[in-house]
Amino acid sequence: MACFSGNDAVALAAVNSGAAVMTGYPGTPSTEVIGNLIGHAPEGVSVRWCVNEKVALEIAAGAAWAGQRAFCSMKMSGLNVCYDSLISIAYSGCTGALVVYVCDDPGVSAGMPEQDIRGFAAMTDIPVVDCSGVEDSYHMTEYAFSLSERIGSPVLLRSVTAVALCHENVDLPEMKAPPKREAQLRRDISVYTKAGADICLKQHRALIERLDTAQRLIHEDGINHLDICQNSSVGVIVSGVLGSYLSEGLELAKRFGGTADFSLLWVKTTLPAPAAEFEELISHCGTIAVIEENEPYVEHALMVCANRMGKSPRVIGKEDGTLSRVGSMNAAHIAKAILTAQGKAVPPQLFEGKNYSQLSAKRTIGVCAGCPHRGTFLAINAALKNRGYSNADAFVAGDIGCTILGISPPFNTLWTEVSMGSSVPIAEGFNSAGVKTPAIAAIGDSTFFHGGIPGLVNAIWYNTDITVVIMDNGWTGMTGMQANPGTAADGQSCRPVDIAKIIPALGVEAFAVCDPYDFKRMSAVLTEMLGKPGVKVVLARRECAIQAGRRKVRYSKVSIDPSKCVKCRLCISKTGCPALKFSGGEVSIDAKQCNGCGICSNFCNVGAIKKEDCHE
Amino acid sequence: MNEFNLLLTGLGGQGVLSIAEIILNACALAGITCSFYPTKGMAQRGGAVKAQLKLGRGSCGPELTLRSADAAVSMEVSESLKSLDYVRPGGALLVFAERHVPYSEMSGGGYPSDEAVINAANDAALETYWLPDDALPDGCAANIFVLGAAYKNTGLNELLPMETVLEAVAARFPKAVEENRRAFECGYSFIFPEK
Numbered sequence: 001m002a003c004f005s006g007n008d009a010v011a012l013a014a015v016n017s018g019a020a021v022m023t024g025y026p027g028t029p030s031t032e033v034i035g036n037l038i039g040h041a042p043e044g045v046s047v048r049w050c051v052n053e054k055v056a057l058e059i060a061a062g063a064a065w066a067g068q069r070a071f072c073s074m075k076m077s078g079l080n081v082c083y084d085s086l087i088s089i090a091y092s093g094c095t096g097a098l099v100v101y102v103c104d105d106p107g108v109s110a111g112m113p114e115q116d117i118r119g120f121a122a123m124t125d126i127p128v129v130d131c132s133g134v135e136d137s138y139h140m141t142e143y144a145f146s147l148s149e150r151i152g153s154p155v156l157l158r159s160v161t162a163v164a165l166c167h168e169n170v171d172l173p174e175m176k177a178p179p180k181r182e183a184q185l186r187r188d189i190s191v192y193t194k195a196g197a198d199i200c201l202k203q204h205r206a207l208i209e210r211l212d213t214a215q216r217l218i219h220e221d222g223i224n225h226l227d228i229c230q231n232s233s234v235g236v237i238v239s240g241v242l243g244s245y246l247s248e249g250l251e252l253a254k255r256f257g258g259t260a261d262f263s264l265l266w267v268k269t270t271l272p273a274p275a276a277e278f279e280e281l282i283s284h285c286g287t288i289a290v291i292e293e294n295e296p297y298v299e300h301a302l303m304v305c306a307n308r309m310g311k312s313p314r315v316i317g318k319e320d321g322t323l324s325r326v327g328s329m330n331a332a333h334i335a336k337a338i339l340t341a342q343g344k345a346v347p348p349q350l351f352e353g354k355n356y357s358q359l360s361a362k363r364t365i366g367v368c369a370g371c372p373h374r375g376t377f378l379a380i381n382a383a384l385k386n387r388g389y390s391n392a393d394a395f396v397a398g399d400i401g402c403t404i405l406g407i408s409p410p411f412n413t414l415w416t417e418v419s420m421g422s423s424v425p426i427a428e429g430f431n432s433a434g435v436k437t438p439a440i441a442a443i444g445d446s447t448f449f450h451g452g453i454p455g456l457v458n459a460i461w462y463n464t465d466i467t468v469v470i471m472d473n474g475w476t477g478m479t480g481m482q483a484n485p486g487t488a489a490d491g492q493s494c495r496p497v498d499i500a501k502i503i504p505a506l507g508v509e510a511f512a513v514c515d516p517y518d519f520k521r522m523s524a525v526l527t528e529m530l531g532k533p534g535v536k537v538v539l540a541r542r543e544c545a546i547q548a549g550r551r552k553v554r555y556s557k558v559s560i561d562p563s564k565c566v567k568c569r570l571c572i573s574k575t576g577c578p579a580l581k582f583s584g585g586e587v588s589i590d591a592k593q594c595n596g597c598g599i600c601s602n603f604c605n606v607g608a609i610k611k612e613d614c615h616e
Numbered sequence: 617m618n619e620f621n622l623l624l625t626g627l628g629g630q631g632v633l634s635i636a637e638i639i640l641n642a643c644a645l646a647g648i649t650c651s652f653y654p655t656k657g658m659a660q661r662g663g664a665v666k667a668q669l670k671l672g673r674g675s676c677g678p679e680l681t682l683r684s685a686d687a688a689v690s691m692e693v694s695e696s697l698k699s700l701d702y703v704r705p706g707g708a709l710l711v712f713a714e715r716h717v718p719y720s721e722m723s724g725g726g727y728p729s730d731e732a733v734i735n736a737a738n739d740a741a742l743e744t745y746w747l748p749d750d751a752l753p754d755g756c757a758a759n760i761f762v763l764g765a766a767y768k769n770t771g772l773n774e775l776l777p778m779e780t781v782l783e784a785v786a787a788r789f790p791k792a793v794e795e796n797r798r799a800f801e802c803g804y805s806f807i808f809p810e811k
Contacts, residue, residue, distance in 0.1 A: 001644045003637075109655055133675060134651075166678040167637075167652040169644035245677030252681065330679035353682045353701030356736045360697040361727045363718045365663055410719075576719050578662050583717070 001171055006137040006163040007032035009172060010101055013141035015045055018178040019071040021063035022047045023056035026479035027075025028110040029164040030103040034073050035482060042177035049482055052450040053078030054085055057100065061089045064098035065192065067184035069145055073101045077112050079120055081420065090124045090154055091203040092191050093210060095184065097148035101157045103164045106293040107328030114326065116294040121156050121271045125207050127214045130240035130268045131159040134168040140268065150217060153210045160293065162328060163241050215272035224274040225266045228284055232261040234341045235285035237302065239267045239292035242329055249334025257344045258335065273301035282306050282313055289337040290317035293329050316340050364408045369579035370545035370595035373402060375516030376471050377411035378599065380440065383526035394437045395430045397423035401444040402477040410576040414442060421451025427466045428459045438530050440467045445499060446476035446484040459535050460506055467529050467536045472499055473544040481547050503537045510536040517542055519602040545595050556596035557612045560587055564608035574603040620775050621684055623699045624667040626691030627716055628656065631759030634788060636667035638763065642776050642784035643671055653678035664695055671775055687770035691762060692716055694728050697736060705741035708770040712762045714749040745769050745808050756799035760785060764803025
């Protein structure tokens with residue numbers, strides 16, 4: 001036995017299924033699939049992070065059209081980014097296999113809209129296969145490849161946070177090099193283009209036929225398990241991960257008068273809906289509880305099936321209000337649905353605790369000790385103040401990634417968080433709406449490459465009065481320091497694609513490169529930029545403190561002179577640096593956390609913080 | 617006892633997830649099923665970390681329901697409050713009494729007192745084991761020290777042989793086998809005061 005997470009199991013199964021090309025963009029909770037394979041995949045498997053999900057999908061689709069088995073990984077927000085291509089690719093179908101792995105995040109562990117990607121599957125008419133547990137993730141990945149190749153269509157392989165990040169000790173096969181397949185070349189504009197109504201209508205018919213074939217194959221393969229209970233007219237449907245909570249949910253239900261007498265269907269493919277299993281269940285049951293996280297897709301498909309059969313079972317789920325569309329689910333929700341279906345009272349204690357957590361200290365999410373973004377946010381605030389504005393009267397758009405940590409105190413700099421690259425156009429929108437105060441966009445390096453460049457080009461095109469601050473720490477930080485096109489091989493020197501060369505090439509004249517550790521210069525540069533017309537770009541460049549810390553980089557030695565310190569704690573309240581402590585009436589610096597960035601020394605009015613060069 | 621649910625809480629950087637990984641690996645060595653579900657959100661930025669473990673349950677869903685944990689272990693005073701609703705009455709709560717006061721609370725009164733935490737644990741009818749942070753011997757990793765104390769006092773010792781846990785600790789930190797064995801043993805032999 002060995003320890004695997006759901007993501008580990010997916011990665012292993014993809015390689016063992018013969019994936020020759022594996023692409024992705026980092027996104028919690030999907031990141032480890034590609035992240036753990038880079039540098040560890042067998043020869044013959046090309047694994048790469050891509051600039052964004054759309055690029056990643058298009059590379060994988062190209063490989064699948066050339067006859068290979070291909071795999072693409074992303075979080076749910078990434079599917080929104082690449083959906084334009086996915087729908088077109090789905091209408092074309094594929095020659096090899098194309099498995100698109102997407103993680104939903106019911107309960108929102110990572111702070112994005114709590115969307116349910118099964119809706120995309122429905123709009124695209126491609127199968128969606130759920131990973132219900134760690135070991136199941138392995139088998140469903142293998143199955144997704146097999147199904148994709150048999151029907152000639154991309155298949156969505158869906159997981160959720162509680163499966164993707166859950167670890168178990170399981171027996172899985174060793175990783176093996178894929179059998180070598182020769183790439184094929186096949187020019188067929190009736191399949192690979194959308195040139196005209198004839199081609200598009202033909203593709204739409206073929207798309208629907210592929211889904212029908214998938215429905216038949218999935219039924220024959222017995223992927224959705226149905227157990228009919230002869231002496232009960234109650235049915236229970238569990239979807240995906242919720243099936244793994246069944247035994248525990250039943251134990252809970254039994255404590256409150258529930259019984260195991262019900263027919264059970266475990267749905268692992270929301271689309272195509274398991275129609276044959278639905279029909280058998282509807283024929284047998286007068287009451288059916290449907291337990292699925294987030295949106296009621298299985299429930300709606302069941303209702304459509306019942307309607308087609310001329311039956312009207314009582315359906316317990318989201319539509320009758322028994323279960324919520326919001327949040328993750330566990331054994332308590334299984335118990336609630338079973339008890340409701342069996343006509344038993346649902347005890348409030350299933351979901352009610354005493355809320356002791358309310359007594360705990362509130363922790364705002366801030367940036368790490370030594371984070372260069374701290375210097376950038378403080379410099380933006382200082383520049384606005386120098387120009388006579390406060391955080392309440394100058395618009396600063398945030399973007400996705402560590403950049404967004406500037407929404408929190410003590411910075412309170414950012415106003416908005418939308419999607420990758422959105423900060424620059426949203427700032428342009430505020431400016432074009434007639435807002436007279438400065439409009440600023442703050443965007444990270446990976447986000448800039450991902451989706452920020454088109455917005456900046458647009459702002460330049462219209463000579464918009466905005467200031468763009470690109471916070472370049474050299475890594476895709478929030479998801480755990482993955483490489484991006486601007487990542488230097490040794491962390492700090494030359495970059496494969498250099499933002500400092502891109503900006504002048506776009507014709508931006510008001511451009512400066514600043515070190516966010518140099519608070520005084522960066523505030524001065526930003527103050528000056530805010531007074532200029534047109535598009536101004538400030539590239540705040542300093543490597544991510546965590547990543548530099550892994551190489552033991554220490555920039556200087558910072559210490560507090562207790563004889564000068566007046567305990568005003570301005571250093572703490574202005575910077576919020578977790579390396580600064582106040583206890584026992586003394587301010588101190590935690591040497592384990594401090595990397596010597598020295599930003600705090602700018603906020604001591606009595607000169608008690610000393611910064612000395614490091615000669616280690 | 618052949619099933620055991622455990623909740624670990626603390627902050628990023630305290631080694632909470634390492635404790636969970638060691639228990640998961642010890643279970644593999646002992647042939648006991650184990651599901652470990654980490655929640656780390658913004659852990660690198662000092663945020664809350666949580667690990668939900670289900671031992672001996674076979675194939676199961678990863679989330680704990682209210683009052684379903686047999687024990688909770690916290691590496692931090694305030695964070696321990698987040699586990700209380702998940703432990704069954706009569707279950708164990710072990711708190712390593714380190715305090716990480718957020719900067720915003722350094723001058724305010726928003727950080728709970730030890731008494732507030734102990735009263736809440738009593739209200740939840742838990743058996744509390746308060747492990748003072750100054751009991752940590754020099755040169756010992758706090759999380760392995762806490763693991764030793766938790767192993768002895770929360771019921772984990774009824775499922776897992778001690779040598780198996782120590783083997784998993786050694787496998788996790790192969791360069792510091794002796795130091796960590798000592799840290800574990802110091803935690804294991806810590807005498808909690810009688811109530």
